[in-house]
Amino acid sequence: MNIPENILCSKSHEFLQDNGDGTYTVGLTDYAVEQLGDIVFLELPEVGDEYSKGDTFATIESVKAASEIYMPVSGKIVEINEKVVDSPELLNEDSYEQGWLVKIEATGDESEQNDLLEYEDYKEELE
Amino acid sequence: MTKETYLHDKHVQLGARMVDFAGWHMPVQYTSIIEEHKTVRENVGLFDVSHMGEVFVTGKDAEKFLNKIVPQDISKLAYEKAVYCQLPNKKGGLIDDLIIYKLGIDWFLIICNASRIDEDLNWMVRNKRGLNVKIDNQSHNYSLLAIQGPRAVDLMNKMGLNTHQDSFTIKLSEICGLKVLASRTGYTGEDGFEILVENEHSEYLWDKILEDGKEFGIKPIGLGARDTLRLEAALHLYGNDLDENTTPVEAGLSWSIPKEKTADYNGKDVIMNQLQNGTDKRLIGFKMLDKSIARHEYDVYFNGEKVGVVTSGGVSPVLGTNIGLAYVKNIKEICAGAVIQVMIREKLHDAEIVKRPFVPKRNIIRVS
Numbered sequence: 001m002n003i004p005e006n007i008l009c010s011k012s013h014e015f016l017q018d019n020g021d022g023t024y025t026v027g028l029t030d031y032a033v034e035q036l037g038d039i040v041f042l043e044l045p046e047v048g049d050e051y052s053k054g055d056t057f058a059t060i061e062s063v064k065a066a067s068e069i070y071m072p073v074s075g076k077i078v079e080i081n082e083k084v085v086d087s088p089e090l091l092n093e094d095s096y097e098q099g100w101l102v103k104i105e106a107t108g109d110e111s112e113q114n115d116l117l118e119y120e121d122y123k124e125e126l127e
Numbered sequence: 128m129t130k131e132t133y134l135h136d137k138h139v140q141l142g143a144r145m146v147d148f149a150g151w152h153m154p155v156q157y158t159s160i161i162e163e164h165k166t167v168r169e170n171v172g173l174f175d176v177s178h179m180g181e182v183f184v185t186g187k188d189a190e191k192f193l194n195k196i197v198p199q200d201i202s203k204l205a206y207e208k209a210v211y212c213q214l215p216n217k218k219g220g221l222i223d224d225l226i227i228y229k230l231g232i233d234w235f236l237i238i239c240n241a242s243r244i245d246e247d248l249n250w251m252v253r254n255k256r257g258l259n260v261k262i263d264n265q266s267h268n269y270s271l272l273a274i275q276g277p278r279a280v281d282l283m284n285k286m287g288l289n290t291h292q293d294s295f296t297i298k299l300s301e302i303c304g305l306k307v308l309a310s311r312t313g314y315t316g317e318d319g320f321e322i323l324v325e326n327e328h329s330e331y332l333w334d335k336i337l338e339d340g341k342e343f344g345i346k347p348i349g350l351g352a353r354d355t356l357r358l359e360a361a362l363h364l365y366g367n368d369l370d371e372n373t374t375p376v377e378a379g380l381s382w383s384i385p386k387e388k389t390a391d392y393n394g395k396d397v398i399m400n401q402l403q404n405g406t407d408k409r410l411i412g413f414k415m416l417d418k419s420i421a422r423h424e425y426d427v428y429f430n431g432e433k434v435g436v437v438t439s440g441g442v443s444p445v446l447g448t449n450i451g452l453a454y455v456k457n458i459k460e461i462c463a464g465a466v467i468q469v470m471i472r473e474k475l476h477d478a479e480i481v482k483r484p485f486v487p488k489r490n491i492i493r494v495s
Contacts, residue, residue, distance in 0.1 A: 040420070040442050
């Protein structure tokens with residue numbers, strides 16, 4: 001899978017991608033889905049729901065366990081990825097282009113992104 | 128300190144994800160739990176279960192001793208036969224569940240759970256007072272390889288094992304020039320073998336099985352698929368579905384307890400009373416009616432009232448639904464076909480009580 005440019009990663013393994021139109025795409029990093037193993041079910045929020053940075057906004061069930069997914073920044077949900085709800089295995093195949101989770105409008109200050117890492121730094125941190 | 132089996136390096140080389148389980152550093156999956164699961168249901172899989180305990184019991188009172196510590200009737204156990212047993216405390220609660228094999232007159236093998244070896248040994252030592260019996264924990268000297276699936280028997284034949292044996296039997300056998308104990312048992316609901324081999328030969332045998340098994344579609348299988356396989360077969364997992372506060376009657380294991388056994392054993396009064404008069408809680412199997420997944424310790428509701436708790440839950444790769452085991456209040460309305468609810472992240476999800484096992488077992492083999 002391709003690692004998109006312009007993503008930032010959280011230490012809890014979510015990515016935040018700036019779409020350049022005032023919205024951001026949020027999902028799980030390739031490392032996170034690899035660790036989870038076979039993903040079989042996910043619960044996503046509804047369009048219009050609002051969350052603060054660090055809130056649980058989704059739950060992902062792998063064969064092994066349920067995992068909570070956290071907001072990398074504060075935001076309002078503007079779109080959810082229906083395709084990944086129907087076919088959770090998309091997440092295992094490509095968590096960025098196919099398996100992203102939600103699109104949000106950021107509602108917080110840009111400084112909320114200060115603790116997010118560039119992909120290369122995130123990878124380095126994992127080692 | 129975390130222990131490693133003699134096959135640890137093999138798992139790492141095969142790219143397994145390793146986790147700590149019952150004090151052991153074990154492979155949870157090599158590629159994908161679902162793929163590994165299907166390999167065992169369709170072809171054949173190889174498991175390293177060397178973490179499990181092997182205890183030999185010998186001496187002229189061996190049979191008498193075993194009869195005192197399990198509800199099953201060991202005096203009826205024939206040479207080379209195996210029996211599924213429980214190890215109850217005085218209140219009928221379970222210290223462990225085991226398989227006992229008869230290897231000769233006054234010579235038995237117990238295979239027990241890795242997490243319970245110490246408790247089992249303590250309990251056995253406490254119960255041997257006055258008896259001429261030797262309890263010999265050989266867990267550290269043996270590796271245990273499980274070969275499971277519909278093509279296991281073909282693979283074992285190809286490798287020269289004499290597979291002319293019924294399920295639930297054990298034989299001193301030979302495979303690839305190695306002297307082993309071969310038992311036709313497993314924890315998957317499939318036909319298969321468990322091979323007890325001295326540690327020093329385990330790596331050779333592991334490699335050889337994977338090599339010879341290629342034509343049968345063999346794959347190494349981790350603990351993740353071991354769990355989903357045993358759940359589909361509705362086989363209990365100690366620590367989840369069995370514990371010291373749960374009796375075999377509550378656990379749905381009455382089928383394994385002879386009513387006519389004369390010898391006294393720990394917890395007999397409680398167990399016999401429950402067989403006669405019933406229990407307050409009992410084990411049920413259920414399938415979720417939506418896509419949600421019930422997990423260990425989630426609460427179970429019926430008609431708005433909390434009636435129990437999930438002890439094992441997960442996906443059924445074969446059925447494509449999510450399934451589980453739960454202990455519920457023993458009332459007649461909560462029966463097969465009834466709809467219960469499982470509390471998942473503060474929401475109730477419907478589940479239907481279904482008969483166990485969830486997937487038909489195919490492990491009863493008779494050759495004689």
